[in-house]
Amino acid sequence: MKETVSSVVIKKEWDIVGARQAGRQLSQELGFGSVDQARIATAISELARNIYLYAKEGEITFEELYDLPKVGLKIIAKDKGPGINDLSAVMEDGYSTSGGLGAGLPGVKRLMDEFDLVSDEEGTKVTTIKWARP
């Protein structure tokens, strides 16, 4: 069982903070510990910054997941940008960090429990889930 909770439009750099704020609020309510909250916020930052930098405009959507006894948070980052040509390259360690751009998508994958990435000329969609540790 799941329910769509909210979404944040990413257009300006300032919107990244809004997305983090929304994600943190939800992860607190779902009972995530302080490290996991910080991890989720960092993952949201990365996803939102990718949208802001490469697609100019997009949306981050949050879904609370109740797969009892597990509870989790699903984060979907969607944009209509140019898409990613070489998916394996961006998922390779060292691809973005070597330029000092941040943790990149491999970082997001590490911070979260589940990760999926679809990209074509229509845009990019990253779906990722973090489960709360009971």
Place this chain on the structure above:
Amino acid sequence: MSSLRSDMQDYKDLLSKYLETKDEAILYQAEQFSKQSIQQNISPDEIVNVHYQALKDIYPDLHEQIEGSFKFLIETMISYGLAYQEHQVLREKQIELKSEIGVAANMQNTLLKTSVPKTHAIDIGVKSVPAREMNGDYHHFIKDEQGNVGVAVADVIGKGIPAAFCMSMIKFAMESFSENQIYPQWILDSLNRVVSRNVEQGMFVTMFYGLYDVYTHQFYYASAGHEPCFILRNETREFEEIDAKGLLLGVESAVKYEQLNTSIHEGDLIVLLTDGVTECRVDGRFIEQEEVLNIIKEHEHLNSQEIVEYVFKYFERLQDFQLRDDFTLVVMKRNSSLSV
């Protein structure tokens, strides 16, 4: 996770003991804890959190501002944690690559293996050591049906794996030549065609090829832009430089190489080398060719293999046991007919 939990209990015990006693022994245990954590791939942000949780347990009424400051610290540590994990993965990849290169280097050694021909006319010694794992130098011996000895010394401009690939190609090209076609000019003409056809622009090979006729004691030679060869004449006790004109292999396909020859007398000593020997740098200065030749001259009473081993050890020590370039040295000494 369970190990993290028991580690957390340990951490809490250590911390509270330390806060009570300020004992150095406990700090030592903390050091052990951090080493263990590294072994278990626990990232820095986890450690900060372990500290925060332990502190809350020891002081249940921790000041709100202190709590806030720890949340702030954890937040700033997350990216360090990621960088740490990425570092781990890259390190594993590096170890994997290193072992693959090790296997490739072994394979190269097997592929490029050449045995020193035994002949009563000349005593041959050879030493070839790569600066890194893959050797960009190459040497090869051929003995024809009459017992004449062909010797090639080559250097690929460039190092490492691409150079090694190129060398394997040259070796197989040379093996495909018939044993009756080992005159230097013919060999270099043919190799040049192979290299220019098969190697991308920008990779060049220098080679010195010599053929020792064991009946007439003539040394035939040709060079594709390689270092000159030296002959220590028994009569004059002086080195004579022998060189032949020729472009590097692979520059132009329609090149004809010049072939020259010289008589080798009893006790004469032929030296073939690569620029790793004459251009090795020590403390910012290049070692002069003369220095190499002098060492050889001082030790010419030794047999050829002992000479090359001695020269290598000498230069290895000069360079602080860190070769800057691949090193290949071949020494061929004509035996005196009395000793046969």
